[in-house]
Amino acid sequence: MPKSLISIHDLAKEEMLHILDLAAQFEQNPASSLLNDKVIATIFFEPSTRTRLSFETAANRLGARVIGFSETGSTSVTKGESLKDTIKMVSHYADLIVIRHPLDGSARYASEVSSVPIVNAGDGTNQHPSQTLLDMYSILKTQQSLDGLQLTMVGDLKYGRTVHSLLQAMALFDTRFIFVAPPELAMPSEYKQFLHHRNLIFKESRDLLPHIPDTDILYMTRVQAERFQDPMEYEKVKNVYALTASMLQPCKPNLKILHPLPRVNEIATDVDDTPQAYYFEQARNGVYTRMAIIAFLLGLK
Ligand code: CP
Numbered sequence: 001m002p003k004s005l006i007s008i009h010d011l012a013k014e015e016m017l018h019i020l021d022l023a024a025q026f027e028q029n030p031a032s033s034l035l036n037d038k039v040i041a042t043i044f045f046e047p048s049t050r051t052r053l054s055f056e057t058a059a060n061r062l063g064a065r066v067i068g069f070s071e072t073g074s075t076s077v078t079k080g081e082s083l084k085d086t087i088k089m090v091s092h093y094a095d096l097i098v099i100r101h102p103l104d105g106s107a108r109y110a111s112e113v114s115s116v117p118i119v120n121a122g123d124g125t126n127q128h129p130s131q132t133l134l135d136m137y138s139i140l141k142t143q144q145s146l147d148g149l150q151l152t153m154v155g156d157l158k159y160g161r162t163v164h165s166l167l168q169a170m171a172l173f174d175t176r177f178i179f180v181a182p183p184e185l186a187m188p189s190e191y192k193q194f195l196h197h198r199n200l201i202f203k204e205s206r207d208l209l210p211h212i213p214d215t216d217i218l219y220m221t222r223v224q225a226e227r228f229q230d231p232m233e234y235e236k237v238k239n240v241y242a243l244t245a246s247m248l249q250p251c252k253p254n255l256k257i258l259h260p261l262p263r264v265n266e267i268a269t270d271v272d273d274t275p276q277a278y279y280f281e282q283a284r285n286g287v288y289t290r291m292a293i294i295a296f297l298l299g300l301k
Contacts, residue, residue: 003297004111004118008129008165013172015296016133022292022301023137023285026061030288034300036063041094043086044070044121045077045101050261050283051121051130055098058290067094084113091115096298099123117297125159125227131260132165134289138282139170139217142256146170152178152211154241155221155266157187159228162260163221167191177202178211182240184233185223208241213250218243218276220259220266238264245270258282 004010011019026032040059044052048070056066068090069075077086083106090097091114099110100121107120107127122128140146151170153163157179167177168191177195179187179202186204195202205211212218220243228234242265243257256278259267263279271277295301 002117005129006107006111006120007127008132008169019292019296020137023288026291027288030061033063038064038095040064040066040096041090042068042098054286055290057287087114125161127165128161129165131162132169134286135166137285137289147174149216150176150214151217152215153219154180156185156223157181158185159224160221179204180208184237218257222264241266244268245274248276
């Protein structure tokens with residue numbers, strides 16, 4: 001079976017660090033002909049702006065050609081074609097497939113039926129490992145280290161797949177975790193167990209303000225409206241946190257705010273002009289990190 005990236009656990013710590021190093025090299029030299037005989041497929045069964053476009057930019061910058069779809073309405077999925085058959089077909093056309101799908105576990109299933117590497121670009125509430133690597137790259141760039149940091153995760157820690165992958169990756173480093181969420185959106189127990197088993201420290205809190213002064217990375221997330229079964233439950237928590245510029249004092253000089261984006265109202269626009277705002281640069285880092293992921297999985301770097 002070809003090497004795929006489905007969960008952050010598919011990578012050893014050394015492989016993660018190798019990909020971050022490659023990303024830094026691609027940032028220095030973003031034009032490459034490494035993939036000029038390759039075709040990359042992006043097949044998105046759920047909406048996306050950053051992940052799809054940054055993977056396509058990454059593939060183009062590496063010299064590959066890109067095929068795919070961004071919604072299923074124009075595909076044979078509407079005629080009832082199964083995920084298995086779709087993946088088998090696309091793996092005959094492309095050298096690597098990037099997939100986003102609403103079902104937890106769908107990307108793993110795709111990797112089991114594909115003859116080419118699969119990259120999970122988000123499967124339901126489960127994992128988003130390429131986001132994790134670009135988050136780590138952003139942390140490393142802004143903090144010069146992945147060790148010794150306080151990582152404060154805020155918002156929808158229940159449904160937010162980016163925080164689940166990031167927690168598992170940063171658990172390999174010396175990280176203090178703070179989880180800020182209302183009980184309805186708390187970090188699921190399986191992830192807290194994961195930290196317990198590794199003797200890692202975490203705290204849970206409803207309140208954000210008391211944690212800002214000690215935080216190095218403030219990881220804000222959107223409340224994921226699309227994952228709620230009951231719209232009334234979403235209404236209760238949709239505005240639970242709204243970070244404004246005035247809330248950032250006092251803070252450490254190295255504090256950076258990350259957000260996988262899109263944001264709704266959890267970060268006010270007055271934060272965008274503060275030196276702590278890093279979320280748009282974080283999204284740009286996605287191109288270099290995804291160039292590194294593609295090159296690594298295809299065995300070219
Ligand atoms: N961060 C992220 O996954 O963004 P998109 O949903 O726009 O791809």
